[in-house]
Amino acid sequence: xxxxxxxxxxxxxxxxxxxxxxxxxxxxxxxxxxxxxxxxxxxxxxxxxxxxxxxxxxxxxxxxxxxxxxxxxxxxxxxxxxxxxxxxxxxxxxxxxxxxxxxxxxxxxxxxxxxxxxxxxxxxxxxxxxxxxxxxxxxxxxxxxxxxxxxxxxxxxxxxxxxxxxxxxxxxxxxxxxxxxxxxxxxxxxxxxxxxxxxxxxxxxxxxxxxxxxxxxxxxxxxxxxxxxxxxxxxxxxxxxxxxxxxxxxxxxxxxxxxxxxxxxxxxxxxxxxxxxxxxxxxxxxxxxxxxxxxxxxxxxxxxxxxxxxxxxxxxxxxxxxxxxxxxxxxxxxxxxxxxxxxxxxxxxxxxxxxxxxxxxxxxxxxxxxxxxxxxxxxxxxxxxxxxxxxxxxxxxxxxxxxxxxxxxxxxxxxxxxxxxxxxxxxxxxxxxxxxxxxxxxxxxxxxxxxxxxxxxxxxxxxxxxxxxxxxxxxxxxxxxxxxxxxxxxxxxxxxxxxxxxxxxxxxxxxxxxxxxxxxxxxxxxxxxxxxxxxxxxxxxxxxxxxxxxxxxxxxxxxx
Amino acid sequence: xxxxxxxxxxxxxxxxxxxxxxxxxxxxxxxxxxxxxxxxxxxxxxxxxxxxxxxxxxxxxxxxxxxxxxxxxxxxxxxxxxxxxxxxxxxxxxxxxxxxxxxxxxxxxxxxxxxxxxxxxxxxxxxxxxxxxxxxxxxxxxxxxxxxxxxxxxxxxxxxxxxxxxxxxxxxxxxxxxxxxxxxxxxxxxxxxxxxxxxxxxxxxxxxxxxxxxxxxxxxxxxxxxxxxxxxxxxxxxxxxxxxxxxxxxxxxxxxxxxxxxxxxxxxxxxxxxxxxxxxxxxxxxxxxxxxxxxxxxxxxxxxxxxxxxxxxxxxxxxxxxxxxxxxxxxxxxxxxxxxxxxxxxxxxxxxx
Ligand code: HEC
Ligand SMILES: [Cu+2]
Ligand SMILES: [Cu+2]
Numbered sequence: 001x002x003x004x005x006x007x008x009x010x011x012x013x014x015x016x017x018x019x020x021x022x023x024x025x026x027x028x029x030x031x032x033x034x035x036x037x038x039x040x041x042x043x044x045x046x047x048x049x050x051x052x053x054x055x056x057x058x059x060x061x062x063x064x065x066x067x068x069x070x071x072x073x074x075x076x077x078x079x080x081x082x083x084x085x086x087x088x089x090x091x092x093x094x095x096x097x098x099x100x101x102x103x104x105x106x107x108x109x110x111x112x113x114x115x116x117x118x119x120x121x122x123x124x125x126x127x128x129x130x131x132x133x134x135x136x137x138x139x140x141x142x143x144x145x146x147x148x149x150x151x152x153x154x155x156x157x158x159x160x161x162x163x164x165x166x167x168x169x170x171x172x173x174x175x176x177x178x179x180x181x182x183x184x185x186x187x188x189x190x191x192x193x194x195x196x197x198x199x200x201x202x203x204x205x206x207x208x209x210x211x212x213x214x215x216x217x218x219x220x221x222x223x224x225x226x227x228x229x230x231x232x233x234x235x236x237x238x239x240x241x242x243x244x245x246x247x248x249x250x251x252x253x254x255x256x257x258x259x260x261x262x263x264x265x266x267x268x269x270x271x272x273x274x275x276x277x278x279x280x281x282x283x284x285x286x287x288x289x290x291x292x293x294x295x296x297x298x299x300x301x302x303x304x305x306x307x308x309x310x311x312x313x314x315x316x317x318x319x320x321x322x323x324x325x326x327x328x329x330x331x332x333x334x335x336x337x338x339x340x341x342x343x344x345x346x347x348x349x350x351x352x353x354x355x356x357x358x359x360x361x362x363x364x365x366x367x368x369x370x371x372x373x374x375x376x377x378x379x380x381x382x383x384x385x386x387x388x389x390x391x392x393x394x395x396x397x398x399x400x401x402x403x404x405x406x407x408x409x410x411x412x413x414x415x416x417x418x419x420x421x422x423x424x425x426x427x428x429x430x431x432x433x434x435x436x437x438x439x440x441x442x443x444x445x446x447x448x449x450x451x452x453x454x455x456x457x458x459x460x461x462x463x464x465x466x467x468x469x470x471x472x473x474x475x476x477x478x479x480x481x482x483x484x485x486x487x488x489x490x491x492x493x494x495x496x497x498x499x500x501x502x503x504x505x506x507x508x509x510x511x512x513x514x515x516x517x518x519x520x521x522x523x524x525x526x527x528x529x530x531x532x533x534x535x536x537x538x539x540x541x542x543x544x545x546x547x548x549x550x551x552x553x554x555x556x557x558x559x560x
Numbered sequence: 561x562x563x564x565x566x567x568x569x570x571x572x573x574x575x576x577x578x579x580x581x582x583x584x585x586x587x588x589x590x591x592x593x594x595x596x597x598x599x600x601x602x603x604x605x606x607x608x609x610x611x612x613x614x615x616x617x618x619x620x621x622x623x624x625x626x627x628x629x630x631x632x633x634x635x636x637x638x639x640x641x642x643x644x645x646x647x648x649x650x651x652x653x654x655x656x657x658x659x660x661x662x663x664x665x666x667x668x669x670x671x672x673x674x675x676x677x678x679x680x681x682x683x684x685x686x687x688x689x690x691x692x693x694x695x696x697x698x699x700x701x702x703x704x705x706x707x708x709x710x711x712x713x714x715x716x717x718x719x720x721x722x723x724x725x726x727x728x729x730x731x732x733x734x735x736x737x738x739x740x741x742x743x744x745x746x747x748x749x750x751x752x753x754x755x756x757x758x759x760x761x762x763x764x765x766x767x768x769x770x771x772x773x774x775x776x777x778x779x780x781x782x783x784x785x786x787x788x789x790x791x792x793x794x795x796x797x798x799x800x801x802x803x804x805x806x807x808x809x810x811x812x813x814x815x816x817x818x819x820x821x822x823x824x825x826x827x828x829x830x831x832x833x834x835x836x837x838x839x840x841x842x843x844x845x846x847x848x849x850x851x852x853x854x855x856x857x858x859x860x861x862x863x864x865x866x867x868x869x870x871x872x873x874x875x876x877x878x879x880x881x882x883x884x885x886x887x888x889x890x891x892x893x894x895x896x897x898x899x900x901x902x903x904x905x906x907x908x909x910x911x912x913x
Contacts, residue, residue, distance in 0.1 A: 258723060293620060299627075323720055335651070342639065343640055361615055362614075385591050385594065394658075397719060398712075398719075398745040463572075464715070467745070468747040544624075
């Protein structure tokens with residue numbers, strides 16, 4: 001194995017195990033070794049992060065293609081592009097790919113892997129081999145799942161509700177379930193790795209309340225991954241017992257209870273929403289302080305609200321089941337608890353605004369994504385109130401209102417945050433600057449396209465258009481056409497970065513060490529791109545993580 | 561014009577066609593006001609701050625504000641109070657939606673891949689359509705034959721899942737004559753988006769005309785035939801063998817065993833649809849007081865009686881008046897004596913917890 005040999009202590013000098021770097025460029029994690037094996041078998045958290053980046057980008061393109069097919073079909077009320085069956089398989093594939101193969105791994109596996117060790121001043125995660133193993137579980141599960149969805153297909157929706165999935169659907173339900181099961185372990189192992197890393201590997205002087213808020217967000221996310229994911233693994237296993245062995249668990253014909261499946265499924269899948277959004281909230285905290293060049297408002301509260309959201313996230317699952325006949329008392333309790341999740345999210349938004357107040361706000365492109373993020377996340381969060389309120393949820397449940405709401409959170413919020421993070425850390429990851437102009441165009445297109453796509457769906461939902469409809473009444477066409485047109489603009493906004501970001505590798509200017517004038521370790525103590533071991537020696541840890549007065553004048557000057 | 565280019569009646573908000581719709585819409589408006597208020601506040605602050613505090617010089621170094629307790633209490637407390645208002649108001653509107661008035665006329669609904677079968681109390685049956693008069697209150701008793709479906713009438717602002725193996729309820733009073741969409745909102749397989757229909761809300765005269773036009777031979781009759789065909793009659797016409805089923809609907813029935821265990825004397829259950837359903841599907845779940853456990857009554861599972869037939873049987877039992885039970889005839893000979901078929905009495909009080 002020719003992976004780079006990381007000795008366990010922080011090294012000060014050259015590394016005997018690595019091949020020599022080109023004479024001019026200083027040694028970094030990209031040029032230290034270049035064999036294929038040095039990438040595919042790497043134990044370096046930064047390289048693993050990049051491997052994930054390739055994987056999830058491919059999945060994003062796949063999931064996006066399915067989304068385009070859906071929007072294309074919905075251009076007209078009749079089912080003309082796809083048959084009913086293929087339409088159902090398409091939206092199932094869209095949901096499964098986007099959720100399990102893109103959103104859940106996105107920020108944690110790419111940015112988290114790359115940044116978490118650096119941000120806490122260490123040279124790798126606690127278990128580098130486990131880290132590589134999670135990646136290959138992701139790849140294995142991902143290929144398995146994609147093949148199951150593409151060849152044969154699954155027509156149960158990503159929710160796999162029983163008894164449809166256990167006794168009626170005829171697609172590759174079991175293969176897909178197995179794929180989800182495998183991916184789940186990838187997610188659990190990443191979470192476990194991060195938790196141990198944060199507990200055990202912080203550099204001397206890096207106390208809990210000196211950690212960047214992104215690390216707090218990773219910690220909260222990891223907790224949910226480790227505690228929630230096993231439940232979905234159990235659920236799909238039970239589904240397997242029923243489907244293959246005919247053991248009655250969920251199907252009433254076999255003496256089972258279909259509602260039990262919903263409880264188990266949402267016990268994981270509601271927290272899974274937080275696996276997707278909390279990391280973006282973490283990114284947003286980093287962006288707002290850096291680009292306002294001002295310490296964050298309410299550091300402790302933001303840190304703790306991430307944990308609070310993660311914990312509350314576990315006790316609200318039945319808000320997906322208000323019409324399914326759960327007891328009235330349960331419905332009231334779950335409605336009440338759901339409101340309690342709204343509060344910490346609100347606190348975060350207000351704290352970000354307070355951070356901007358009297359700051360020195362830069363309009364660099366990551367900040368543009370942050371602006372877009374705030375807009376979309378706020379609308380997404382606020383419209384959730386219609387769904388947590390019992391009186392209105394009955395009407396809105398399972399309609400396009402829900403579709404619009406969760407896309408505002410999961411695409412508007414989570415992906416916008418991911419884009420902001422990618423643009424923020426791209427110079428650090430690759431050592432290259434991308435085009436400011438094109439990235440701003442992309443941010444604008446995404447924001448506008450997104451609103452055009454999903455805002456009309458709130459109206460469609462209130463009018464009663466059910467989710468997962470292949471055909472719909474004619475009077476709903478105008479709004480659907482608007483939505484499809486918006487989706488085209490949105491797609492353009494997503495295609496652009498797929499061009500200019502890789503393009504920057506060839507044409508981009510060399511990135512300075514700290515182009516944004518940020519205060520966290522990856523910018524102040526690490527080169528762009530970082531050394532294979534991140535730091536030459538233990539980095540000094542400042543008392544306050546977002547203290548810009550400590551920045552050297554040069555660092556402040558190079559920023560724009 | 562866009563409107564004429566695309567099809568008919570473009571609208572942005574649904575019609576208010578039921579008695580609960582105004583309450584739901586009012587609550588929606590309240591939440592919408594809160595939504596707009598907070599979203600606009602956030603957006604305005606964002607834009608104003610972004611412009612006012614834009615970076616003027618590269619050497620800007622604003623001072624950090626680490627927190628402000630009164631401000632933080634303010635923006636935690638106000639949203640909490642607003643949320644509490646929403647919660648309670650939501651519960652109030654919801655209890656209006658889910659608690660059916662007592663005098664509601666019951667309509668049975670069975671969802672199956674991919675159609676809705678509805679059955680009126682008079683036995684009239686419909687598929688994918690529902691005719692009702694304006695101003696009367698109806699209660700839907702909803703179940704499913706195969707997978708989960710959901711019965712939704714957006715213009716009435718009501719919806720309930722049709723879950724196999726259970727009866728769910730939903731009620732409404734239509735307030736405006738017209739034709740309204742009926743959807744299945746829970747994904748149920750290939751033809752999910754074709755599991756739709758219309759609710760026709762008619763003026764009373766039109767409704768009674770429609771009722772008369774419907775052919776004879778409703779479910780009461782169907783149920784009566786089944787009652788004979790499935791041999792129910794062989795036991796249930798003889799009070800010594802099995803309880804008579806005359807006028808038992810919605811009466812309290814005293815039971816002797818529940819889930820195989822004797823229960824205290826005086827334990828009663830309401831003989832509503834779900835009880836009758838359970839008595840037929842799983843006779844042993846609850847045993848009428850005075851009869852032995854296990855019950856001699858055969859288990860009528862789905863292979864013997866479909867959900868639809870089950871509802872026909874229930875309709876028939878509901879309609880059974882005192883002394884109406886048909887006599888046993890030659891076509892329905894006495895069943896083979898079954899094990900434990902002897903009538904035994906559970907010793908009073910025995911095995912009480
Ligand atoms: C072999 C005799 C037998 C046959 C056939 C039979 N039952 Fe029963 N049934 C009983 C007995 C005995 C009981 C009382 C014990 C119990 O609750 O199971 C009973 C109870 C019931 C009850 C509950 C009544 C109450 O007072 O609580 C209903 C309803 C019922 N049967 C309906 C039916 C229907 C409908 C059929 C035909 C599809 C049927 N039965 C066929 C013997 C029979
Ligand atoms: Cu949820
Ligand atoms: Cu259906």
